[in-house]
Every structure is written in C-alpha cells, then in structure tokens.
Amino acid sequence: MAEQKKESIAEKVKRLSRGLRGTLAESLKDEHTGSLRSDDQLLLKFHGMYQQDDRDRREERAVKKLERLYSFMIRLRIPGGMIGPVHWEALHNVAGENSTGTIKITTRQTVQLHGILKAKIKPTIKAFDSVFLDSVAACGDVNRNVTCTSNPATSPLHKEVFGYAGEISRSLLPKTRAYYEIWLDESLLAEKEEPEDPLYKDVYLPRKFKIAIAIPPYNDVDLFTNDIGLIAIIENGQLVGFNVAVGGGLGTTHGNPDTYPRVGTVFGFIPKKDILKVVYEIVTVQRDFGNREDRKLSRLKYTLDRLGVEFYKREVEKRTGISFEPTKDYQFTQRIDDFGWKQDAAGNWHYTVFVENGRVCDEHGYNLKTALLEVSKTRRATFRFTCNQNLILSDIFPKDKDLIESILVKFGVHRKTAEVSPIRKNSIACVALSTCSLALAEGQRYLPSLIDKIEPILGKHGLAEEPVSIRMTGCPNGCARPYISEIGLVGTSYGKYNLHLGADAEGYRLNRKYKEDLDETAILSELDGLFGKFAKERNSKESFGDYINRIGILN
Numbered sequence: 001m002a003e004q005k006k007e008s009i010a011e012k013v014k015r016l017s018r019g020l021r022g023t024l025a026e027s028l029k030d031e032h033t034g035s036l037r038s039d040d041q042l043l044l045k046f047h048g049m050y051q052q053d054d055r056d057r058r059e060e061r062a063v064k065k066l067e068r069l070y071s072f073m074i075r076l077r078i079p080g081g082m083i084g085p086v087h088w089e090a091l092h093n094v095a096g097e098n099s100t101g102t103i104k105i106t107t108r109q110t111v112q113l114h115g116i117l118k119a120k121i122k123p124t125i126k127a128f129d130s131v132f133l134d135s136v137a138a139c140g141d142v143n144r145n146v147t148c149t150s151n152p153a154t155s156p157l158h159k160e161v162f163g164y165a166g167e168i169s170r171s172l173l174p175k176t177r178a179y180y181e182i183w184l185d186e187s188l189l190a191e192k193e194e195p196e197d198p199l200y201k202d203v204y205l206p207r208k209f210k211i212a213i214a215i216p217p218y219n220d221v222d223l224f225t226n227d228i229g230l231i232a233i234i235e236n237g238q239l240v241g242f243n244v245a246v247g248g249g250l251g252t253t254h255g256n257p258d259t260y261p262r263v264g265t266v267f268g269f270i271p272k273k274d275i276l277k278v279v280y281e282i283v284t285v286q287r288d289f290g291n292r293e294d295r296k297l298s299r300l301k302y303t304l305d306r307l308g309v310e311f312y313k314r315e316v317e318k319r320t321g322i323s324f325e326p327t328k329d330y331q332f333t334q335r336i337d338d339f340g341w342k343q344d345a346a347g348n349w350h351y352t353v354f355v356e357n358g359r360v361c362d363e364h365g366y367n368l369k370t371a372l373l374e375v376s377k378t379r380r381a382t383f384r385f386t387c388n389q390n391l392i393l394s395d396i397f398p399k400d401k402d403l404i405e406s407i408l409v410k411f412g413v414h415r416k417t418a419e420v421s422p423i424r425k426n427s428i429a430c431v432a433l434s435t436c437s438l439a440l441a442e443g444q445r446y447l448p449s450l451i452d453k454i455e456p457i458l459g460k461h462g463l464a465e466e467p468v469s470i471r472m473t474g475c476p477n478g479c480a481r482p483y484i485s486e487i488g489l490v491g492t493s494y495g496k497y498n499l500h501l502g503a504d505a506e507g508y509r510l511n512r513k514y515k516e517d518l519d520e521t522a523i524l525s526e527l528d529g530l531f532g533k534f535a536k537e538r539n540s541k542e543s544f545g546d547y548i549n550r551i552g553i554l555n
Contacts (some may be wrong), residue, residue, distance in 0.1 A: 006293055007292050007293065008292060008293060008294065008295055010042055010141075010295060011203065011206075011292045013039045013042050013043065014042075014043075014141065014202070014203060014204050015202050015203055017039075017043050017202075018178075019176035019177070019178050019194055019202075020043050020046045020047070020174070020176050020178040020179075021043075021176075021178045021181070021182065022037075022039055022040050022043040023037055023039070023040055024036070024040045024043060024044065024047075024178075024182050025181075025182055027040045028118065028121070028122070028182075033067060033070075034067060034068075034069070034070035034071070034117065034118050035051060035067070035068075035070045035118075036051055036118070044072075045139040045140035045141075046137065046139065046140035046141070046142060046174070046204070047135060047136065047139075047140075047178070047179050047182070047183070048074060048075050048076070048077065048134070048135025048136060048137065048138030048139050048140075049072050049073060049074050049075070049121070049135065049139065050072065050073045050075075050139060051070060051071075051072055052070070052071055052072065052073055052114070052435040052436070052437060053068040053069055053070045053071065053435075053437075054068070054069040054071070054434055054435070055433055055434045055435070055437075055439075056433070056434040057069055070118070071114070071115045071116055071117055071118075071435075072116045072117070072118065072121055073112055073113065073114045073116070073435065074099075074112060074113050074116060074121070074124055074125070074135050075106065075110060075111070075112035075135055075138040075139055075145075076110050076111055076112070076128065076133055076134070076135050076138060077110065077134055077135060077136055077137055077138045077144075077145055077169065078109065078110045078111070078133075078145060078385070079145060079146045079148075079165040079166045079168070079169035080109065080146065080147070080148040080150075080162045080165035080166060080384075081109030081110060081145075081147065081148070081150060081384050081385035081386065081387075082162075082382055082383070082384045082385075082394070083133070083382070083383050084382055084383070085375070085376040085377070085378070085379050085380075085381060085382065085383070086131055086376075086379075087131050087132075087133055087383070088372065088373075088375075088376040088383045089373065089376045089377065090127065090128070090130070090131040090133070091103060091111065091128075091133075092369065092372070092373045092376070093127075094113065094124055094127045094128065095113050097127075098113070098116050098117075098120040098123060098124045098127075099113035099114055099115045099116050099124075100113070100114050100115035101361060101369075102114070102359055102360065102361040102369075103359075103360040103361070103369065104358050104359060104360070104431065105355055105358035105359075105360065105385050105386075105389045105390070105391060106358060106385075106389070107358075107387055107388075107389060107428060107430075107479060107480055107481060108144065108145045108147055108210070108387065109145060109147045109148070109150065109221075109385045109386065109387050110138065110145045110385060111385065114431070114435050115435075121183070122183055125183040125184065126183070126184060129183075129184055134179070135179075136173060136174070136179050137172075137173055137174055139208075140204070140208065141204045141205045141206065141207055141208060141209075142172070142174055142200065142204055142205060142208070142209065143168075143169070143172035143173075143205075143209045143210075143211060143283065144208055144209065144210055145169070146165040146166075146168050146169045146211045146212070146213070147165070147210075147211070147212040147213065147221045147226075147387055148161065148162050148164070148165040148212070148213040148214075148221065149161070149162075149213065149214050149215040149218050149220055149221060149232075150220055150221075150337070150384050150385070150386040150387070150392060151218075151220075151337070151338055151342060151350055151352065151384070151386075151392055151394075152344045152348070152350055152394060152395065153338070153342035153343060153344040153345075153350050154215050154218050154338075155215045155232075155234070155345075156237070156344075156345035156346075157215070157232070157234055157237075157238075157239050158215065158344070160239050161213060161215055161232045161239060162213075164213055164230070164275065164276075165213055167276060168211060168276065168279055171276055171279075171280060172199065172209075172279075172280070172283060174197060174199075174200050174204070175195040175196065175197035175199075175200070176194065176195075176197065177194070177195070199280070199283065199284065199287070200287070201287075203287070203292075204287075205283070205286060205287055205290065206286065206287070206290030206291055206292050206295075206298035206299075206303075207290065207295060207298040207299050208299075209227050209228075209283060209286065209300065210225075210226045210227050210228075210248075210249075211226055211227065211228045211229075211230070211279065212225075212226040212228075212229050212230070212387075213229075213230045213232065213242075214229065214230070214231055214232065214332070215232045215234075216231060216232070216330040216331055216332055217331055217332055217333040217334060218332070218333075218334055218335075219332035219334065219335045219506060219507040220334070220335055220336070220337060220386055220387055220388060221387045222335065222387060222481050222484060222507050223245060223248075223264070223332075223507065224245055224248045224263035224264045224484070224507060224508065225248045225249065225250050225261075225263065225264075225481055225484055225507075226245075226248045226249075226264060227246070227247065227248060227249060227264075227282075227286070227299070227300040227301075228244065228245070228246055228264075228279060228282055228283075229244070229245035229246075229248060229264045230242040230243070230244060230245075230275065230279075231243040231244075231245065231266075231330050233269065233328045233330065235328075239272055240271065240272065240328075241269055241270050241271040241272045241274075241275065241328075242269070242270055242272065242275050243266055243268070243269050243327050243328055243330060244266070244267050244268065244269070244270055244275075244278065244279075244282075244324070245264030245265060245266045245267070246264055246265055246267055246282060246300070246304060246312065246313075247262060247264050247265050247300055247301045247304035247305075247309075247312075248262060248263050248264035248301065249261065249262055249299045249300065249301040250262075250477075250478030250481055250482075250483045250484065251299065251476070251477045251478045252476045252477075252478065252483075253296050253476060254476050254492060256296060258296070258297060259296055259297070261478065261483040261484070261510055262301040262305070262510075263484070263508070263509070263510060265304065265309055266327050267309075267313050267316075267324045268313075268324030268325050268326060268327050269324065269325040269326060269327055269328045270322065270324065270325070271325075274320070274322050277320050277322065278316065278320055278322060281316050281319040281320045282316055284319065285303075285312060285315050285316055285319070286300045286303055289303050289307060289312075289315075290302075290303045291303065291306075332506045332507060332508070333506060334506070335388075335469070335505065335506060335507050336388065336425065336426050336467060336469075337352050337386050337388050337390050337392075337425075338352055339352045339353075339354055339390075339417050339418075339425060340352060340417060340418065341401075347398055348395055348396060348397060348398070349396040349397075349398065349401045349404075350384075350392050350393070350394045350395070350396065351392065351393045351394075351396070351404065351405075351408065352386070352390055352391070352392045352417070353368075353372075353390060353391045353392070353393065353408075353413055353417055354390055354416060354417040354420050354424075354425055355368070355389060355390050355391050356420075356424065356427075356448055357389060357427070357428065357429040357443075357444040357447060357448065358389030358390075358444075359444060360372065360391070366411075366412060366416065367411055367412075368411070368413060368416075370411065371407060371408065371410070371411035371413050372391070372393075374407050374411075375393055375404060375407050375408075378400070378403060378404070378407070380396060380397070380400040380403060380404060381393040381394060381395065381396050381400075381404055382394045382395045388426075388428060389428055393408075421451075421455050421458075421464065422464075422465055422466060422467040422468070423451060423454065423455065423458060423466070423467065423468050423470055424448075424451050424455070425467070426467050426468060426469045426470065427447060427451060427469075427470050427471065427472075428471040428472075428480040428481065428485075429443040429444040429446075429447040429471065429472045429473070429480050430443040430444065430472070430473045430474060430479040430480040431443060431444055431474075431479075432444060432445070432446075432473065432474025432475070432491065433445065433474060436474060436475075438474075438475045438477060439474030439475050439491065440474055440475050440491045440492055440493055440494070441474045441475075441491025441492065441493060441494055441495065441496060441497060442474060442491070442494075442495075443472050443473055443474040443480065443491070446472070447470075447472045447489075450472075450489075450520065450523070451470070453520075453524055454470070454524065454527060457524065457527060457528050457531055458531060460528075460531075461531045461532050461534070461535040462535055463531055463534070463535055466544065467505075468486050468487060468543075468544045468545075469485040469486045469487065469503070469505065469545075470485060470486070470487040470488075470489070471485040471487070471488055471489070472488075472489040472490075472491075472497070473489070473490055473491060474491040475490070475491055476490050476491075478490075482500060482511075483500060483503070483510050483511060484503045484507060484509075484510055484511065485500075485503055485511065485545075486501065486502070486503055486504075486505065486511070486543065486544045486545035486548070487499070487500070487501060487511075487527070487544075488500035488501070488503070488511050489523070492516070492517050493517070495519055495520070496517045496518065496519055497517075497518055497523065498513055498515070498516050498517065498518070499513070499514045499515045499516075499518050499523060499526060500512060500513050500514060501514045501530075501545070501548045501553075501554060502514075502545050502548040502549040502554050503545045504543065504545050504546055504549070505543040505545060505546070509545075509549070511545065511554075512554040513554075514526070514553070514554055530548070531544075533551075534547050534548075537551070
C-alpha cells in the first residue's frame with residue numbers, strides 16, 4: 001500500500017470498527033436520544049444509511065432547547081435498478097409505515113426513504129429483507145450501486161449487459177457480516193470466524209466509488225461521471241467486451257481550487273471474459289494509492305491525476321496480467337430517457353413514466369404512488385429506475401399492455417408524462433433541504449417552480465420544444481450531476497446559485513461556471529438573454545450547450 005503520512009479521522013474510525021460494527025448496536029439501544037454516536041454515524045453509511053435531521057425546524061428546536069429532530073435515510077442496493085412488483089408493493093408499504101411516505105428515486109438507479117426514526121430502522125430493514133432487498137454498501141467508502149442503461153428496448157443484448165451490473169456488484173461487496181448481525185439479528189461471529197476481505201481489508205476505500213455501464217448510443221447513466229465507466233461494444237450482434245473509462249467524478253468544494261469535476265479517461269478495450277478482473281483491480285489500485293489524509297481529495301479522479309494516466313493504467317495491467325487493447329469505435333447520441341411506450345426486440349413493452357425529481361408520492365391531486373401500487377398488484381410489470389430519476393414499467397407482455405395502459409390513463413400518469421415540457425423532462429435535482437446536512441440551498445423543492453418560470457421564457461423565443469438539460473444541487477457535491485448539464489445550478493447559500501453553462505447534450509463535456517451567487521431574478525434574466533441570442537444565432541440542429549461553448553462567453 002502507498003505510504004501515507006497520516007490518516008484522517010474517518011480512516012481511523014474505519015480501521016478500528018471491527019468490520020463496520022463499531023458501537024452501532026449500543027447506539028441503537030440508547031433511548032435518551034434520537035441520534036447515534038458520532039463514530040457510528042460514519043459507519044452507518046456503509047450499511048446504506050445516513051443520519052439526518054429536519055433543518056426546517058432546527059431554529060425552533062434550538063429556541064426551545066430541544067434536541068434536533070433526528071431521523072434516518074435508508075438507500076437500497078439495486079444493481080441495474082430493477083425490482084419486481086412484489087418488491088414495489090413492499091417498498092410502498094414500508095414507505096407508508098416507517099418513513100415520510102415519499103419514495104425517492106435517486107440519480108443512481110435506486111430508491112431511498114427519508115424520515116425513519118431510530119426505533120424504526122431495524123423493522124424497516126427486516127421488512128426489506130423479507131422480500132430479499134438490502135441496503136448493504138449503498139453508501140460509504142465502498143463500491144456503491146452499479147448502474148446500467150435502463151430500458152431493455154435499447155438493445156437486443158440488454159439482458160446480457162444488464163447482468164454485468166449484478167456480477168460486478170456482488171464481486172465488490174464487503175465480506176463483513178456486521179449488517180446481518182446488527183439489523184437482522186444474525187448470531188455474532190467470533191473474531192476468528194469473520195471472513196477475510198481481500199478487497200477492502202480493514203481500511204475499505206479512501207472514498208465512495210461509482211461504476212456505470214452504458215449501451216451506445218444511449219448514455220442515460222452519464223457514464224463519464226463515474227469512477228469506472230463501461231461502454232458495451234457490440235459487433236455482429238454479439239457483445240464482445242467493453243471500452244473502459246476511468247476517473248470520472250463531479251464533487252467539488254466551494255472556495256477550494258484543488259477540487260474539481262472530471263470526466264473519465266478511456267483506457268482502452270477489454271474483452272468481456274476479462275472485465276470483472278479488470279474492474280476489481282482498478283478498485284484495488286485506488287484502495288492502495290488513494291489519498292487517505294484529505295477526504296476532499298480522495299476520489300479516484302484525484303489519484304489518477306496525481307499518479308498520471310499511464311502509471312495507473314500500467315498498474316492495472318500489472319495486477320491483472322491483461323493489457324488494454326485500443327479503444328473500439330462507439331458513439332453516444334442520447335442521454336434523456338425514452339418516455340412513453342417502447343417495444344423491445346422480443347416484442348415486450350416498456351413504459352417510461354416521468355417522475356419529477358424522482359419523488360413518487362400522492363400530492364396536488366396527482367396520485368402517482370397509488371397508481372404504481374395498482375400496477376404492482378397486477379403482477380404484470382417489473383419496475384426499473386433510471387439515472388434521470390424516472391421509472392420504467394417494464395417487461396410487459398403484449399397481452400397485458402392494455403391493462404397497464406388503462407391504469408396509467410385512469411390516474412393521469414399517461415397524460416402527465418405526455419404533456420410535460422422537454423426541459424422539465426430533462427431536469428434533475430438532489431434532495432437538498434430540508435434533510436441533507438450538506439445543503440446550502442434548495443434543490444428538489446425549488447427546481448419545479450423555477451422551471452415554471454423558465455418555460456414561458458423558452459416559449460417567448462420559440463424554444464418551447466428544445467430539450468435543454470437543467471440540473472440543480474443544494475451544494476457543490478454534485479449529486480444531481482449539475483456540472484455535466486447544459487444549465488447547471490449549484491447552491492451557494494439560501495436562494496443563491498452559481499450558474500454553469502456549456503455542457504454538450506450527449507454527456508462527453510463538462511460545463512463551466514458562468515456567473516456566481518445569482519438569485520432567481522438574476523438567473524431568469526441571464527437565461528432570457530442567452531435564450532434570445534441562441535434562437536437567433538444557433539447553427540442547424542445545434543444544442544444550447546454547444547452554442548454556449550462555441551460563442552466563447554465562458555471563462
């Protein structure tokens with residue numbers, strides 16, 4: 001392992017955690033607080049959970065000298081983002097009984113529930129376990145949920161490619177039984193019985209690790225934003241292997257120029273028989289050489305830039321005994337989801353439902369959550385989550401299409417999906433306030449109303465059908481991938497955002513910061529002027545991001 005001058009507090013907590021156990025069991029039994037001990041809050045992430053509190057009520061609670069309203073978020077591990085109708089029905093029921101009731105589809109093809117009280121954590125996890133769902137390694141300094149191009153209609157080989165998401169996820173899971181002991185009451189293991197973990201050892205990774213798989217021409221997973229991106233190469237109707245991109249990542253820190261977003265670098269092509277071994281050793285190189293002193297600089301992208309692409313590539317080749325072949329030709333042409341009905345090569349149907357910012361709930365007269373429960377009870381569709389926070393009702397036999405369609409029509413889901421504007425369909429927002437402890441500004445609660453005001457501006461300039469991508473985060477960590485959208489809004493303080501512009505529509509190029517600390521009035525004014533110029537000066541079929549990049553107004 002590369003020499004380290006010192007370790008961060010987080011590294012010490014991991015190393016002394018006894019396989020991620022810490023004192024979690026004791027923290028759970030403490031009825032004097034809704035919180036966990038500080039070290040246990042860090043370890044909890046490896047079990048797929050975060051401790052949070054209601055930030056809307058912090059001041060009120062402080063005035064009354066009461067403890068903050070602590071609760072927990074649980075995120076499931078669902079490689080490739082597919083669950084069955086029984087799983088969805090269980091998720092619906094758990095959300096209603098133990099959380100806020102809202103099912104949140106994330107930007108990594110899974111779901112999370114918020115507002116779970118400490119006493120409800122174990123019942124929630126046990127309820128998920130009863131239908132074979134878990135939250136192991138959904139958060140923390142490990143490989144997280146592996147994503148994959150979501151819609152089976154994209155390729156006749158989708159099932160084969162999708163299978164790699166599960167295989168990679170299983171190969172990179174931690175070996176500790178702590179999750180099963182603490183949450184599912186499995187018998188405690190004696191120290192000598194604890195399985196050896198050759199991948200994570202007792203140090204795990206320096207920081208979180210993300211992997212995505214894309215089937216060209218679709219880049220719905222935003223492949224180049226991942227630590228590892230696998231581009232499926234299909235020749236003569238056969239999957240032959242993957243181009244491997246390494247070193248993507250979007251998180252930054254305001255005011256710290258040493259932090260930056262980065263798109264992955266394509267190392268080359270690997271045949272499919274070798275891909276699991278290559279992925280595994282890319283992870284071990286990051287484990288051994290990643291920065292464990294400063295968590296702000298610990299992602300693989302910084303390791304790659306510090307060591308150099310050729311050094312990292314050679315180290316992987318040395319560990320695997322496999323050489324990267326020249327990159328094979330591919331092209332991405334689309335990132336947005338294919339909404340509505342699509343038929344695959346086998347004749348089955350898939351319906352992509354628009355879910356604004358991933359929030360599945362019943363509100364304002366639109367009962368999406370109830371509609372999806374009714375679909376699940378037919379047992380005629382699977383449920384697939386997309387990295388754009390939408391949902392696909394999938395694998396529907398032709399004889400069942402009319403039944404599913406009737407439910408979508410009955411609850412207004414078909415109309416909503418069909419009528420929503422292109423920019424709204426192409427929007428993503430993170431959770432932000434009131435639950436995320438890192439948020440500086442609003443995200444999912446605010447973006448819909450901002451788009452309400454952007455849509456008339458687009459219409460004024462004849463751009464109402466232009467599929468401009470817009471993404472908003474409440475802080476610079478980039479959970480909604482704002483740095484690779486045509487319009488990125490990154491929160492700096494309550495009501496203020498940095499405006500980023502100029503990414504391409506396909507996901508190859510980052511945007512750049514255009515203006516800082518803008519309020520709503522300033523954001524709308526800037527976009528009004530830019531949309532006006534774009535409408536008059538664009539080249540044929542030129543996207544908004546490409547236009548902004550071409551005219552050279554960015555620093």
